[in-house]
Amino acid sequence: MLYHNIFRNLPEEIIHEVLSQTLSIPDEDFCSALSKSPFAKVTFNDTPSRAILEVCKQWHRIGTPLLYETVVFRSKAQIQALWWTLAHRPELCKYVKKLRVERWYSVVADVLKLTPNVTDVWMNLKLYSSDIGKGLAKALLLIDPKRIILKDECLKSRARRMFIDALMYQVEKLVKTFPSCQHLRHLHFNNLPEPSFEFLEVLSNHKSLVSIWLRDQAQKQALIKTMEAKHPDVAKKLEAPNER
Template sequence: MKSFSDIPDEILHDILAHIFWVDEDVFACPTPASSRATDDDSDTREIQYDSNVPRAAVPLVCKRWLNVSTPLLYETIFLRTRPQVHCLARTLLNDYTLGQNIRKLRVGCGLGVPMNKILRFSPNITHLVIELVAEKEEHIIGLGAGLQAINPSKVVLIQRSMPWYNRRTLPLVTELCHYIPKWTRLTTLRYPYDRSPRQSSRDLITALGNIPHLRTLYVPCGYSIDRTLLVSLLGSLGDSITEIYSEAPLVDNEDSRMFLTLADFAKLRQKVLFPVPGPWAVRPYRACTREDDRLGLIWTA
């Protein structure tokens, strides 16, 4: 019988991949709770999502495990604090090849020059999650070179800062609006705003209309979003968008704004999908039906 050391690297890679795997719903969760890290911000190996398995210990088993697991360790990165951003930036400066392993990157802290360096050393990013929060304006400017170096297929924008901090994120939103239409691989995007139209939301709507291959759009609350914004979103992208997911379920007698919009854009009625309430391993979605339209705003006959 062969010993464990005789297992090919390809099989060992598949075995260790389960330790480093992060569920997509956890990675892109719109709540801050999904951005987790250990208390030790000095170790880049602890930047990723916490689990019961000590990931940092896997590369320490032996040199072979180190070689096999290092790319897996950097595939999905969570950055919660500025010290973690600085730490990862220094690591990539010392060995830029590590950045080529990063596929999913979630940033939940103030941005700045170190984040710019991380993006420039991570050209293979496919999933990018940015929480729009800033403590100081100087932490979120100057990302142009970094955003230009990547071409993700999925972008999730999360607005979790207090209203009085929104103006501080405007420079970041402006830069995102400039580069998002240039990402030719971008097919999925989460629109971060719900109500209260602001300059940043209007700029982002304009950018969405210029994305060449956008197919899937996520919105926080499909039925309560400001009607003017929703009309702009659905109207400009109605022909190319195939699915529009609401993160909030359909609420009886409180969805008039959504139905009024769908009445104006009949072709989108089957594209706007709402989550089905209940405990699900994989949550199903459904379009609104005649039975949902209790106010008779769409199906009047």
């Protein structure tokens, strides 16, 4: 009765704003490249997220898209659970917009097949085998994101090298094959070791790319010096955090 008296006549816009405070993940947490993930120790309010959706049909309808908008993968069990949910409730697939993959498993590709509306992807390049690198690059072909954020821990591993090579190949293939269908506008590098320079050269033909975000000013200046002679268009798109 108390709920009906207080919330019955509230506009849905206000209810959406109230629910988003609990159900939505801040973009700064989604983009974070701190050594300790913001999601390493998840805390919950007194009322769990799913319990909020049970308050009434209106809250369930408004809150469900907020709950599934941002997905964070930290374990294989989490990925498998989401895949099972989406496979059995396909009406939820359209709500997934942001995907943060802190550790890669092959089942991620199965999730991407079900979530064509993903616009933002965060990926950790800490890889453990060349097959994982190849699989991750191929999985990117299943979506058409506007923003890709790469956390590079500067590991000098063969798996990482394989991933960079495969990712460069896939982006180059997409740019050449579908030049008018590319939606990638923002690319974030939290660290920028030498192999990534080659990847940026591939992006010289990517017409839709608006910005390449770098972690610090020193990285930006070094990259501009390298890129401006051959690819001035790419150099103009470089950003550092203090310029945003």
